[in-house]
Amino acid sequence: MVEAVLIDLFSLTANLQSNLQGLLHNTLEAIEKCSSSHAPFVYVMCCQRQGSERKGEQESLLPALRGFQSLKRRLEVVCAQTTAAALYTVKQRLDEKDLSIIKVILPTLRKDLMKVYINHLFTAVYQFEFEDLQVAPDSESLQISEHQHEGQMLPSQDMALIQHEIQMYLESLPSLKGELTILRSSLIPDDIFLHGFTTRTGGISYIPTLSSCNLFSSSKRRDPQIVVKENLRRLANAAGFNPEAFHRVKVDHANAVCIMGKTEPDDYDGIVTDQKGVTLAAPGADCIPVLFADPVRRACGAAHSGWKGTLLGVSMATVNAMVSEYGCNMKDILVVLGPSVGPCCYRLPHESAKEFHRIDPKCVRLFDSANPYIDIRRATRILLERGGILPENIQDDSITDQNQNITFCTACHPDKFYSHFRDGTNFGTQIGFISIKD
Structure with a gap:
């Protein structure tokens, strides 16, 4: 049984307008219908643009989040400037609740990319399944930045960039429990x-x-x-x-x-x-x-x-x-x-x-x-x-x-x-x- 759902909107945030709100609303509606007996925790992962405030990003999505009573206390929008930062924050939420079975709903062209991030940031304790987020190809407001075809190995250069992004983010984190002794x-x-x-x-x-x-x-x-x-x-x-x-x-x-x-x-x-x-x-x-x-x-x-x-x-x-x-x-x-x-x-x-x-x-x-x-x-x-x-x-x-x-x-x-x-x-x-x- 799926314990958590991650909706990846990271590459779709160039224009947080009605199309994205409708897309998110439809996705949440489907989750709610399928989870009447056991509502999973839901995390919506989106890009926080340089200089923008997290509150502003969340407010842009509010119309799409209203009305989902069964998900109300189980839904969180996670905004960050990089995929590594956003996904690591989601991982912290999962670990706080001891959740291990996660469904990832994301644009098809993000799937191979996301799998690389997951391979670095998670262990075999976690189980992931993937579902396509249906994005209308003619929608001008939902531009996807990645161009790889699903199932195709990412170029080694891209994989190295992902690892570097994760390493840079982890290096920026403060030490916990005091100084190293x-x-x-x-x-x-x-x-x-x-x-x-x-x-x-x-x-x-x-x-x-x-x-x-x-x-x-x-x-x-x-x-x-x-x-x-x-x-x-x-x-x-x-x-x-x-x-x-x-x-x-x-x-x-x-x-x-x-x-x-x-x-x-x-x-x-x-x-x-x-x-x-x-x-x-x-x-x-x-x-x-x-x-x-x-x-x-x-x-x-x-x-x-x-x-x-x-x-x-x-x-x-x-x-x-x-x-x-x-x-x-x-x-x-x-x-x-x-x-x-x-x-x-x-x-x-x-x-x-x-x-x-x-x-x-x-x-x-x-x-x-x-x-x-x-x-x-x-x-x-x-x-x-x-x-x-x-x-x-x-x-x-x-x-x-x-x-x-x-x-x-x-x-x-x-x-x-x-x-x-x-x-x-x-x-x-x-x-x-x-x-x-x-």
Whole structure:
């Protein structure tokens, strides 16, 4: 069942006169007749010309909007100077109401163009269907600016212009939830390495569980890749790295490690390099983003360590890759555990808890319960120490100076961090990142 209808009048606003009003009135009448049992939300998208006021644009359409009682509270006119701005505003309205099934009514010659905008600004969470807006070809007041035939691929130049328009609009948006904040460890020498752990502030993602500096896009979430790219651009600008030389692990919740410069595995949770200016990153939204640095051999790494990866030894696999590939000495490698879910909040089924109990009984609290509390950080530290990493070269929440602590519990700090455990399936993601300075 259609939850929302988007009427695209963007290319038809050169002359907002009686022809357009009649066209809109007829379209709304058809929607009302077809939706007597369930009235959808209706958004009318039109162009706000340079220097005009939104109120004036809406008043021009008022005669066509009168009389639709069932749609009255569900109808909104969205005026903007670009299609990107108008469509992004409509997306915000859809997300506020958790709507996903949308019918788009638009001129035939706008369809291919609109699909490109939708592909950039929406994810697979949304379902779109398209219906032609009947425009009389001899109507002088309804001029359509696009000349592509339906079903024909847009020229690459036009697609690049659309992407640029969207990027420029997103760059113009204000940061949400305050300034961008980066947590840094005093263990990693900042004269050799650039590194940090992100928090949730300073980006443009607006959905509550994703706001605001979400750094991961997925087909199951509502934040599109282009928004995540803008958040990353802002992070790179604040941190001082090149977003075009940025490599994030391809999460598999296992222990494979990618060696930069060699054949990239299909999936991996660890990544290492000795190349300058290349930024490595590991995500976390409860799982631990782990950073590795060897100031002697000037090599670094990042790993994503959830409970499965912890048990499979992903952190030591990353260390071993640095040793074998770059000749690192185990005693020189520094390891920092980033924000992650703490033993105060994280629970696993008893069968999984047994594996952590075998590492160290202190990794499990209320062991005899059906869902004991688990300390994946302690397990990670123990496995690293057993592998040869010096205890003083590991930073986590066991350090005594709390002002230096960066291993906060993500579930306990909703103002600072994302948490899958706390927020459910539509959760945001922070990262740990590291690179060798030029």
